[in-house]
Amino acid sequence: MRLGLTEAPLPLLYTDAAMYLGMVHAYLPFAVLPLTATLLRRDLSVEEAAADLGASPWVVFRTVTLPLSAPGAAAAFLLVFIPAAGEFVIPGLLGPPDALLVGRVLWAEFFQNRDWPLAAALAVALLALLILPIRLFQRLEEGGLEGGFAPFAGSGAAPRDIGVRRLGLIGGLAFLWLPILLLVGYAFSADRIPFQWGGFSLRWFRALAANERMLEAAWLSLRIAAGAATLAVLLGGMTGWVLARHGRFHGKALFGALAGAPLVLPEVVTGLSLLLLFVVLQGAAEAAFGWQLGRGAATVLLAHATLGLAYVAVVVQARLTGLDPALEEAAADLGAGPFTVFRTVTLPLxxxxxxxxWLLAFTLSLDDVVVASFVSGPAGTTLPMLVFSQLRVGLTPEINALAAVILAVAGLLLGLAAAILGRNGRGGARAG
Structure with a gap:
């Protein structure tokens, strides 16, 4: 079933402003998380002491809270700058055709001009550029960041009341959720124009259920996500266990850096590097054994498992670091072998x-467009790839309905992961 594309004008789209707002909307949570973690770990007594000495709330914030949150601010900058430097999905949907971002240029040189050496050179140059802020952050951490915000010291007017902070919170939540809620709302519109209300209807959900091409892509995405998440748990779990429990060994820092590299590399660089690896392996297998190994669902699964491995390793390492090793040591003292200790004590914990x-890796795989676009073949078109290709042509109400379904599934998975992590934290507290 083919739906008509909207012909309504979109004057606010395809501009630099729309592209920048879209990227800010997409990467704002990446900045909130490290800042929140840093602020939760700060010593509140320092701020209370400054307030007791007569400093106003605004002066306390600028002279105490802001310097204490500097590591989180630096981490937030890196978490936004690094993926945004290689972003091409949002510029491709919202930006003007002449917007020359690195990610879009790399994509064009590889897929349109077929200039693989130039694309690889651009990827290496992008990596070299990203090393600078990472090294700067490491230097700031080593130096303790003392005095890093000294120019901001001084007097200032205090906020009038707590209503100002509430207003800021409401504004931030509205910026994040209003576009999503509008998209979900228009999914229930009967009008054929995607952003025009025509009365409540489930028309586009029924059309979505009858779209065989999307259903096939969705089923393929679910299978790839499940396989990639399972493989990521097996490899990432072992990686996290080695980093947390194996003690010091030669090359541990390099091993940890390589394991966590997918967390900080731009997706276009990761996708290009994996594609080149698969091409080399394909040529080697054909030369040595005569195998014709084409790219498809299997290569997408392996690529997504590589991404998910890093996230699983971080989660498992954090869990093991927070556990008391006395339980494992007690089991070993009672005569249990290393495998028995791992199977009966470590694994349940x-x-x-x-x-x-697993849920996190599954969600990441289900959402990925960039890496899958590089490593997939004709038989490996996932649902995000199909949606992205259709959005580049035009927006349909059916896409709104699909987005509502994806949002519901992602919310369910993330809620389940949050519940499990919450139980994980409470169990760790009881064990401690």
Whole structure:
């Protein structure tokens, strides 16, 4: 079933402003998480002491809270700058045709101009550029960031009341959720124009259920996500266990950096590097054994497992680091072998982290467009790839309905992961 594309004008789209707002909307949570973690770990007594000495709330914030949150601010900058430097999905949908971002140029050189050496050179140059802020962050951490915000010291007017902060919170939540809620709302519109209300209807959900091409892509995406998440848990769980329990060994820092590299590399660089690897392996297998290994669902699964491995390793390592090793040592003292200790003590303790890591890797695979676009073949078109290709042509109400379904599934998975991690934390507290 083919739906008509909207012909309504979109004057606010395809501009630099729309592209920048879209990227801010997409990457704002990446900045909130490290800032929140840093602020939760700060010593509140320092701020209370400054307030007791007569400093106003605004002066306390600028002279005490802001310097204490500097590591989180630096981490937030990196978590936004690094993926945004290679972003091409949002610029491709919202930006003007002449917007020359690195990610779009790399994509064009590889897929349109077929200039693989130039695309690889651009990827290496992008990596070299990203090393600079990472190294700067490491230097700031080593130096303790003392005095990093000294120019901001001074007097200032205090906020009038707590209503100002509530207003800021409401504004931030509205910026994040209003576009999503509008999209979900228009999914129930009977009008053929995607952003025009024509009365409540489930028309586009029924059309979505009858779209065989989307259903096939969705089923393929679910299978790839499940397989990639399972493989990521197996490899990432072992990686996290080695980093947390194996003690010091030669090359541990390099091993940890390589395991966590997919967390910080731009997706276009990761996708290009994996594609080149698969091409080399394909040529080697054909030369050595005569195998014709084409790219498809299997290569997408392996690529997504590589991404998910890093996230699972972080979750498992954090869980094991927070556990008291006395339980494992007690089991070993009672005569249990290393495998028995792992199977009867360690594995049950990290099981919630493994489940949460599986859900996280599953969600990441289900959402990925960039890496899958590089490593897939004709038989490996996933649902996000299909949606992205259709959005580049035009927006349909059926896409709104699909987005509502994906949002519901992602919310369910993330809620389940949050519940498991919450139980994980309470169990760790009881064990401690």
């Amino acid at each position: 990290i099981a919630p982290a493994l489940v949460a890591g």
